[in-house]
Amino acid sequence: MRLEDLLDMDMGKVSDWLVENAHKYTLQPKPIKVDSPEDIEIHGEEIxxxxxxDWVIDYVEYDSDTGTDYMANNTQVEAYLPLPEKL
Known part of the structure; x- marks a missing residue:
């Protein structure tokens, strides 16, 4: 089954399919595209x-001398995702 196939089903069947198959999938947010560390909203936390x-873990720091944000490990970031919260 492809996701597009759900569009052709009636809502009752879609609901049943989602309940029966929810354990097979983990929905993830799409990566947030950025042009520079200035565009990243999360500061001081690993992302x-x-x-x-490659995917790497890094975090944004603020340079008070220049007034700019930068990646602590010098990653040339193109997109990012918040890390899931620890349980």
């Missing part, structure tokens, strides 16, 4: 960063 080749 999952896409650098164009």
């Amino acid at each position: 999952l960063c896409w650098d164009g080749c």
